[in-house]
Amino acid sequence: MNPFDYERASDARGAVAAVAARPDAQFLGGGTNLVDHMKLGVAQPGMLVDVTRLPFDSVEARPEGGVRVGGMMRNSELAADPLIREWYPVLAQALLAGASGQLRNLATTGGNLLQRTRCPYFQDLTTPCNKREPGSGCSALHGWNRDHAVLGGSSECVAVHPSDLAVALTALDAVVRLQSPGHDRGLPVHSLYKLPEDDPSHDTVLEHGELITAVDLPEASPHTRSAYRKVRDRASFAFALSSVAAVVEVADGVVQSARIALGGVATVPWRASRAEEVLRGAPATEETFRAAADAELEAAEPLRHNEFKVALTRNTIVAVLRDLAAAEEGSG
Amino acid sequence: MTGVGSADSVGTAVRRLDGPLKVTGNARYAAEQPETEPLYAHLIQSTVARGRVSSIETAEAEAVEGVAGVLTRHNAPALASTEDPEMRVLQSDEVAYRGQIVAVVLAGSAHVATQAANLVRVEYAESEHDVELPDGDSSRLVDAGIDSDVDTGGVDEAWESAQARVDVTCTTPLEHNNPMEPHATVATWADGQLTLHDSTQGVHATRSAVEALFGLEHVRVISPYVGGGFGSKGLPHAPLVAAGLAAMAFPGRAVKVTVTRQQMFTLVGHRPATVQRLRLAADHSGRLVSLSHDIAVSASRVKDYVEQAGAPSGTMYASPQRRIRHRMAELDLPAPTWMRAPGECPGMFGLEVAVDELAEQCGMDPIDFRIRNEPETDPSSGLPFSSRNLLRCLQVGAERFGWGERSWRRGRGQHGIGVASAAFPAFQIPGSRARIVFTGERYRVEIGAADIGTGTWTALAQIAADALEVPLDDVDLRIGDTALPKASLAGGSSGLASWGGTVTEAAREFRDEHGKDPVDGAETTSKMPRNPDAGQYSMHAFGAQFAEVRVDADTGEIRVPRMLGVFAAGRIVNPRTARSQLVGGMIMGVSMALHEHSALDPRFGHVVNHDFAGYHIASNADVGDVEATWVDEHDPHVNSVGVKGIGEVGIVGAAPAIANAAYAATGVRVRDLPLTLDSFLR
Numbered sequence A: 001m002n003p004f005d006y007e008r009a010s011d012a013r014g015a016v017a018a019v020a021a022r023p024d025a026q027f028l029g030g031g032t033n034l035v036d037h038m039k040l041g042v043a044q045p046g047m048l049v050d051v052t053r054l055p056f057d058s059v060e061a062r063p064e065g066g067v068r069v070g071g072m073m074r075n076s077e078l079a080a081d082p083l084i085r086e087w088y089p090v091l092a093q094a095l096l097a098g099a100s101g102q103l104r105n106l107a108t109t110g111g112n113l114l115q116r117t118r119c120p121y122f123q124d125l126t127t128p129c130n131k132r133e134p135g136s137g138c139s140a141l142h143g144w145n146r147d148h149a150v151l152g153g154s155s156e157c158v159a160v161h162p163s164d165l166a167v168a169l170t171a172l173d174a175v176v177r178l179q180s181p182g183h184d185r186g187l188p189v190h191s192l193y194k195l196p197e198d199d200p201s202h203d204t205v206l207e208h209g210e211l212i213t214a215v216d217l218p219e220a221s222p223h224t225r226s227a228y229r230k231v232r233d234r235a236s237f238a239f240a241l242s243s244v245a246a247v248v249e250v251a252d253g254v255v256q257s258a259r260i261a262l263g264g265v266a267t268v269p270w271r272a273s274r275a276e277e278v279l280r281g282a283p284a285t286e287e288t289f290r291a292a293a294d295a296e297l298e299a300a301e302p303l304r305h306n307e308f309k310v311a312l313t314r315n316t317i318v319a320v321l322r323d324l325a326a327a328e329e330g331s332g
Numbered sequence B: 001m002t003g004v005g006s007a008d009s010v011g012t013a014v015r016r017l018d019g020p021l022k023v024t025g026n027a028r029y030a031a032e033q034p035e036t037e038p039l040y041a042h043l044i045q046s047t048v049a050r051g052r053v054s055s056i057e058t059a060e061a062e063a064v065e066g067v068a069g070v071l072t073r074h075n076a077p078a079l080a081s082t083e084d085p086e087m088r089v090l091q092s093d094e095v096a097y098r099g100q101i102v103a104v105v106l107a108g109s110a111h112v113a114t115q116a117a118n119l120v121r122v123e124y125a126e127s128e129h130d131v132e133l134p135d136g137d138s139s140r141l142v143d144a145g146i147d148s149d150v151d152t153g154g155v156d157e158a159w160e161s162a163q164a165r166v167d168v169t170c171t172t173p174l175e176h177n178n179p180m181e182p183h184a185t186v187a188t189w190a191d192g193q194l195t196l197h198d199s200t201q202g203v204h205a206t207r208s209a210v211e212a213l214f215g216l217e218h219v220r221v222i223s224p225y226v227g228g229g230f231g232s233k234g235l236p237h238a239p240l241v242a243a244g245l246a247a248m249a250f251p252g253r254a255v256k257v258t259v260t261r262q263q264m265f266t267l268v269g270h271r272p273a274t275v276q277r278l279r280l281a282a283d284h285s286g287r288l289v290s291l292s293h294d295i296a297v298s299a300s301r302v303k304d305y306v307e308q309a310g311a312p313s314g315t316m317y318a319s320p321q322r323r324i325r326h327r328m329a330e331l332d333l334p335a336p337t338w339m340r341a342p343g344e345c346p347g348m349f350g351l352e353v354a355v356d357e358l359a360e361q362c363g364m365d366p367i368d369f370r371i372r373n374e375p376e377t378d379p380s381s382g383l384p385f386s387s388r389n390l391l392r393c394l395q396v397g398a399e400r401f402g403w404g405e406r407s408w409r410r411g412r413g414q415h416g417i418g419v420a421s422a423a424f425p426a427f428q429i430p431g432s433r434a435r436i437v438f439t440g441e442r443y444r445v446e447i448g449a450a451d452i453g454t455g456t457w458t459a460l461a462q463i464a465a466d467a468l469e470v471p472l473d474d475v476d477l478r479i480g481d482t483a484l485p486k487a488s489l490a491g492g493s494s495g496l497a498s499w500g501g502t503v504t505e506a507a508r509e510f511r512d513e514h515g516k517d518p519v520d521g522a523e524t525t526s527k528m529p530r531n532p533d534a535g536q537y538s539m540h541a542f543g544a545q546f547a548e549v550r551v552d553a554d555t556g557e558i559r560v561p562r563m564l565g566v567f568a569a570g571r572i573v574n575p576r577t578a579r580s581q582l583v584g585g586m587i588m589g590v591s592m593a594l595h596e597h598s599a600l601d602p603r604f605g606h607v608v609n610h611d612f613a614g615y616h617i618a619s620n621a622d623v624g625d626v627e628a629t630w631v632d633e634h635d636p637h638v639n640s641v642g643v644k645g646i647g648e649v650g651i652v653g654a655a656p657a658i659a660n661a662a663y664a665a666t667g668v669r670v671r672d673l674p675l676t677l678d679s680f681l682r
Helices: A012-021 A034-040 A075-080 A082-087 A089-096 A101-106 A109-113 A165-171 A273-279 A286-297 A308-331 B019-023 B110-117 B155-160 B203-214 B238-249 B311-315 B344-361 B366-372 B390-401 B456-468 B495-514 B575-594 B654-666
Strands: A005-008 A025-028 A047-050 A059-061 A067-070 A175-179 A185-188 A211-217 A225-231 A242-251 A254-263 B039-045 B051-057 B067-071 B101-107 B121-126 B164-172 B184-190 B193-198 B220-222 B255-258 B274-282 B288-300 B321-331 B407-410 B413-425 B433-438 B443-446 B475-478 B523-527 B540-552 B558-568 B625-630
Touching (some): A067 A082, A075 A101, A109 A165, A109 A211, A165 A242, A225 A308, A254 A286, A254 A308, B184 B238, B193 B238, B203 B220, B311 B321, B311 B344, B344 B366, B344 B654, B366 B413, B390 B413, B390 B540, B390 B558, B456 B495, B495 B523, B540 B654
Parallel strands (some): B558 B625
Antiparallel strands (some): A059 A067, A242 A254, B051 B121, B274 B288
């Protein structure tokens, strides 16, 4: 690890100014990803601005409806919050499906959204990687790519975005609040991330120095049901091979609304809008669910070792929708 | 002192005597050895799989404040012996595998060493390399030269004319041992003496290897506590050589080498991959008439090591015709080594999956099939078994586990149960010595044995107490130091049998010499007695593994909610530590069945998933109800203490039991490890 400067921020404005002033500065949240990368040499910041003491560590109901989640809220606290558990089960479930207890106690909301891919070639300085070293090539494309993307990849990068939280927030239509060197702004979570296309080196559209201070969740309808299902090789402490976040309203056997996001299969948290289109207004049956999944996965481009992700994701989407629809029936 | 005469320690579930030290952090592991101003080493590893180091630039690194130096082939001390290519560290510019040590940075702190290592520039002249194990038909396979390979001559004819037969290929991948404590060495060269605090399965084995390598006498190796080894700490590896070389280059200063988790995937051994073709045939009554086990294994150009996966096919079943053949592909891989139940573990996977398939073809229950094919004597040697209670294990286990309905459905869960046999040789390694000294209050029992987390500190003290006929509290055991009498290593599940026999003999001779009321300082040293039955009997521990598997009908996720292992392993010295070891073996078997797979990238020649995020072992949530138990077994032949090792038999058979259960649950037969959800997706 290279030596670096360290500063603990006492206010958000100062933190943003400190990072914006130095191209080699980075914010430090829980450090569960960044510090690993510093040890591996993948990240070599010259300065860390620690934002964990900033006062963005609560969940508050907003007067206009919905909930504001502080950017420094620890994952385990957010998952345990009564408002979240009652109104946004998809979010609580996604958080608890992530990492391990120890990591969830440290990881922050903002940091979780900005974590980087776990592609082993990205994390290994001795192998080419366009995300780490633009122009060096993508080792995963023709290498060991069981964990990689079947959606949203390019010839430059097929690395999967690893966050469970981001997938749930995408399905919830959440908005990220940013404190910026210029003017502060809000961004829908699904617009935060960028596809790799011909430049995979930037995961998001954030400008240098922009800080996630909060995430706003729209008001939850009492008529919707939501769930997160994460499929992985072992029962815990593993990244998703495929995950599905769904927020669905079913009435009289018909899908009234459906918002679906996929994890573990795409280069960004993947909004399944094609599937949503098929579902809207259609009968809540296994056939509909399967047609919706197939519509979304038509665009899938599997690699040598991950062809199974297409069938896996299709089955998982169907299973989640089946469960949510059954819950709806049960409550009706 | 308390009275002589009690002998009731062996067989009781004594808590680990070193437990309080470990949970309070006071048991000192190798890397924790406090030293004054030590040097921390960072190992720089080759980024090509084969070739030559053409240049190394170290000036920039050496200029970093706090750096003591950079060792390369140009300035490293010469080794006295360069016979073993694995240990030839910094002796030439040749690169034989990706990840080989090509330079060692030494600095006053670990962070500075790492920082400086980033400034060392290494250039290579790269050659073509090959790390892929070809399938069993390849011309790239050569005979592995295994003495126990056998061919009775009529295998093919018997197979052709049999009523029931299977011809299947099973594969097991490259796997890495990965004990919780990575390898570590603290080396000091002072006054012509090399001292090593090392994480090892045998201080004396390490000492003799290091003495030969460095051309030294009286090397001291100290290793009281070890956080697991699973075979990878059985013999020293390259990082220890680097530590020794660095210590000699900086006399008087302790050098700390700690292997990182990533380096565990290159520098300290692995279990080779296997491709196993099994052809089994039975007559109309379900009796085996032909057994052929043809094995291809990955091997390394830097180490003579063959994974002898054919071993179980020589022991488990009676068959008039038998062929066992090992071939290997010599590859540009790092050196393999022993990994828990080497040979037996991958070999039993192939054999017990094939047997499950043949039993089904014969229309027989798999347990009945095993009963039908139980041999009367060792099929390989013809020797009688010293004891063999496999069938009792199967029967006790079947009753206890609920062997009846073999598959059922609960919601979206497809459940199945499966069985497989376990076996591992009961080794005893000669050559150990033990010293007993009466210190006025207590008996000091000294033997350079090892506790790699198995419970030796406790179980060996129990044996000593009974042999001396004193309470356990009166025994003061000393192990893990070459200053103590020479002992064999903790390998091949031989430890307690070998050291226990040695300590028992020493106690007997001590009483003969000094009686029941010895004077202060009374002392006796003796060696392990020869076992008159050695070579007269075939000696193995046996067991039966049962597993329940649940496969999700939607996602194919495979989990193991329930396991039972029933073992027959001679005398159980400490039921608490024994159960722990057997359960540990079974859980490692769950990892082998469902998770472990070192994924090679043939282009670079390295293991891609070289950390615990990528290389999965079972997490707590993956481990359901795991129960290990045993049947009473008195074996008068195996050794003087009646002990069969249990370090390895617990993992053998776990993976095929799980694979057979998965088949029962789903009807999908998976013959390639690990079993992952993609095999069960529909």
